[in-house]
Amino acid sequence: MFEPTLAGRELEARLLAALEEAVLLLRRDQMIDRMPSALEATAKRLYSVRRLRERYFAPDLLGEASWDILLDLYVARAEQRPVSISSACIGAAVPPTTALRWLGNLEEERLIRRYREGSDRRLVLVTLTDAAFEKMSSFLECVSCSHID
Incomplete structure (x- = not known):
């Protein structure tokens, strides 16, 4: 690696x-x-395109688990929807151990944060940091406004 x-x-x-x-x-x-809903739609489209690729190519050839996690968490935050660690692992479309490793890497880079909410202290949730949400928004604006050749 x-x-x-x-x-x-x-x-x-x-x-x-x-x-x-x-x-x-x-x-x-x-x-x-730009309205956040337009950026949310762009993030959803990018995530869907990544899943579509897997119908045509072996997923291990095109894997970018951390990017899938960031896209998934961006959409969840835009929708004000909490995401559990296990849901984030599923959204990464890789084995759980790989997803957990990438979550750890993203946390080290201060792009995501883990937190607990409510009375069930066993449930750990994950979200983008404010800085990561801004970076993702900036990226999605660039993608939405430009024609990439």
Whole structure:
């Protein structure tokens, strides 16, 4: 499995920061005012397309469990729907141990957070962090507004 170097992670962080800055400037300059429901629809469409690919290609050839988790959690947050750890694992469309590992990686990167709610303390829920929700929204705006060749 490929493990990025510290320099690679720093470069990736700088590139992501530059992309976020560009999206913020684009929003300000072009006054993009997209309804969250449009972004939610884009996230659902991307997730559906990923599931559709599995009808034609072996899933292990195209696996990106962490991206599936992020898309699923984005839609859930937009719908104000709680997601359990087990539901997030199912949404990742990979074995549970693999999904749990990716959830751990996303949590380390502060893209998701686990929490407990209500009287059943055994139930652990997961959601996108505010920062991750903003990053996903920015990405989905770019995808929704552009023609990718």
